Amino acid sequence: MKNKINIIIADDHPIFRRGLVELISAISQFSICGEAEDGNAAMELIQKQNPAIAILDINMPGMNGFDIAKKVKAQKLSVNIIFLTMYNEEELFNKAMDLGVKGYILKECAAKDILDCVQSVAEGKHYISPVISDYLVNRSLVLKINENQKSAIEKLTPTEKQILQLIAEDKTSKEIADKFFISTRTVDNHRMNICNKLSIHGSNALLKFALENKHLF
Amino acid sequence: MKNKINIIIADDHPIFRRGLVELISAISQFSICGEAEDGNAAMELIQKQNPAIAILDINMPGMNGFDIAKKVKAQKLSVNIIFLTMYNEEELFNKAMDLGVKGYILKECAAKDILDCVQSVAEGKHYISPVISDYLVNRSLVLKINENQKSAIEKLTPTEKQILQLIAEDKTSKEIADKFFISTRTVDNHRMNICNKLSIHGSNALLKFALENKHLF
DNA sequence: TTTTATATGAGTAGGAATACTTAGAAGGTT
DNA sequence: AACCTTCTAAGTATTCCTACTCATATAAAA
Structure with a gap:
């Protein structure tokens, strides 16, 4: 040495x-x-x-x-x-x-x-x-807090999960719509349904949720 | 026992x-x-x-x-x-x-x-x-990736840092304005200045940055 | 077979953030 | 005195997202 x-x-x-x-x-x-x-x-x-x-x-x-x-x-x-x-x-x-x-x-x-x-x-x-x-x-890990949300995520349909995934990847509704060849209005509706299922509200609620919980899905 | x-x-x-x-x-x-x-x-x-x-x-x-x-x-x-x-x-x-x-x-x-x-x-x-x-x-910890951004944060003025902090705490521009008794337009300008200093662009860029880097400030 | 869940699309409304420009006031520096 | 930074404020325009309602098609479930 x-x-x-x-x-x-x-x-x-x-x-x-x-x-x-x-x-x-x-x-x-x-x-x-x-x-x-x-x-x-x-x-x-x-x-x-x-x-x-x-x-x-x-x-x-x-x-x-x-x-x-x-x-x-x-x-x-x-x-x-x-x-x-x-x-x-x-x-x-x-x-x-x-x-x-x-x-x-x-x-x-x-x-x-x-x-x-x-x-x-x-x-x-x-x-x-x-x-x-x-x-x-x-x-x-964010264990405790997310235990509830974890089960809430399970309630999402496959399409909704996929969209949530893309939101976490920083895609806008328009980008998601283009990717799947669907209308932005459809994506908007999915977003709103996700918000309702997850009981989240407010501006950019989904983006916040997606960023904080992307390790869960 | x-x-x-x-x-x-x-x-x-x-x-x-x-x-x-x-x-x-x-x-x-x-x-x-x-x-x-x-x-x-x-x-x-x-x-x-x-x-x-x-x-x-x-x-x-x-x-x-x-x-x-x-x-x-x-x-x-x-x-x-x-x-x-x-x-x-x-x-x-x-x-x-x-x-x-x-x-x-x-x-x-x-x-x-x-x-x-x-x-x-x-x-x-x-x-x-x-x-x-x-x-x-x-x-x-997210150590490595954020080393660059860490130095960029140092370039912010005290007021800008304070505002970034509140953005990370999920406050809207209006809420921040009310808290400091200033116009929302002023907060908007600070936001834009912060975006420029940090070289971030796009929709909700600041919110994303603030959420991902709140442990740095 | 009727109901339900899912995916799709649209209308309308409003809130919020970004983007860019201009500008006054206060403070310190050279 | 001229200059620079910072904080303040407003104008204008655009994009994105939320919120609520309505509607259609399809496939699965009751």
């Missing part, structure tokens, strides 16, 4: 930090190029050392992990951030994802998990503690 | 299956109510035993894991499915998610991870092997 992966670690618990440093530096591929016990020191380290990865405790004196992630994002620094946290809360996790944090692991995780995380992030991938992967699924 | 959680296990490797059974049945909360070494047997077990959880190998003789998941979905059975697989491929994972599979873990995972997975799924949550959580993030 010629080029080691530079990592900085920030955690205000000395003993935990010590354990983490030893765990990671035991891997020849990784190199700890800095340690910090508060957020401000961590931010300085990131700016000066330009590490590949920064492992940050969320709760720290001075700047917390989120403050650092925001600043990194604003300044477009290249460091990949891993959050290491005690608590398992959906809101914190979602905020972290929005800030582009690459790794999110709980402190209760096994040592192997933490190393896997650093490895994955070093390869440019995300790594999320599996106990919080449920949140991630909630983010990506 | 009065009511144990009933689990069936299907895997065509006897030794692995044996290990899994012992691992899980060691937890008093869990009860193995059936074992199968091929997909058809597994499907029968699910239908007869109505277990809370089915742990399925993807590659099995007869029906594979996906076939079973499809049938379970079609028949609306209440069993929660966990996939246990050797290989780490994004397509398989995405298919599994679409079929409503609750747990997805690699066989290389630690015993603790597998137990955590069963526990999470028993609680109705999802549990995804962290080494594949990257796929999940790719599903939920």
Whole structure:
């Protein structure tokens, strides 16, 4: 391994930090190029050392992990951030994802998990503690809300479904009519029938519905 | 624990299956109510035993894991499915998610991870092997495509951004005008300016853009 | 056989967004 | 002082969609 992966670690618990440093530096591929016990020191380290990865405790004196992630994002620094946290809360996790944090692991995780995380992030991938992967699924699928609509979609006739499909693909009524060699008025009628069956109303209601639910049909 | 959680296990490797059974049945909360070494047997077990959880190998003789998941979905059975697989491929994972599979873990995972997975799924949550959580993030965020548009959004003036925000929230020009006590014509002009800056054209172009990119602003 | 569902087409009305032009007022920049 | 940006506003025209009603043909179902 010629080029080691530079990592900085920030955690205000000395003993935990010590354990983490030893765990990671035991891997020849990784190199700890800095340690910090508060957020401000961590931010300085990131700016000066330009590490590949920064492992940050969320709760720290001075700047917390989120403050650092925001600043990194604003300044477009290249460091990949891993959050290491005690608590398992959906809101914190979602905020972290929005800030582009690459790794999110709980402190209760096994040592192997933490190393896997650093490895994955070093390869440019995300790594999320599996106990919080449920949140991630909630983010990506729209499960609950769409359960009703899902059954409503089943009520549509084949032609109606086809038209809904094309609406989701950004086609106008005229384009759809031309494609099927039918009148735009027919398409209009189908649109209205679909609206009624799905109980949606208002301007561009169908387009909105189609865009938000195209994964369902 | 009065009511144990009933689990069936299907895997065509006897030794692995044996290990899994012992691992899980060691937890008093869990009860193995059936074992199968091929997909058809597994499907029968699910239908007869109505277990809370089915742990399925993807590659099995007869029906594979996906076939079973499809049938379970079609028949609306209440069993929660966990996939246990050797290989780490994004397509398989995405298919599994679409079929409503609750747990997805690699066989290389630690015993603790597998137990955590069963526990999470028993609680109705999802549990995804962290080494594949990257796929999940790719599903939920639209990262790459929107990188260009991200910079374009920066060109908007504060007022324009605010209006774009409200468009994404499903407000009409009139509603936006009323909210800010300005003319709808002013809002119209802002809309047009935004369209020009973002280089988007066509009917309802802004609404489409706003809905697809609301996570960016 | 009567009814129902589906697909087709049209009339009329109005709301909403896009497209393009012009223009005044307020603020800061050079 | 001249210039530029931003926000404000209006005129005019067109396209698209929604809303409601009516009508016909066909095929399936009761």
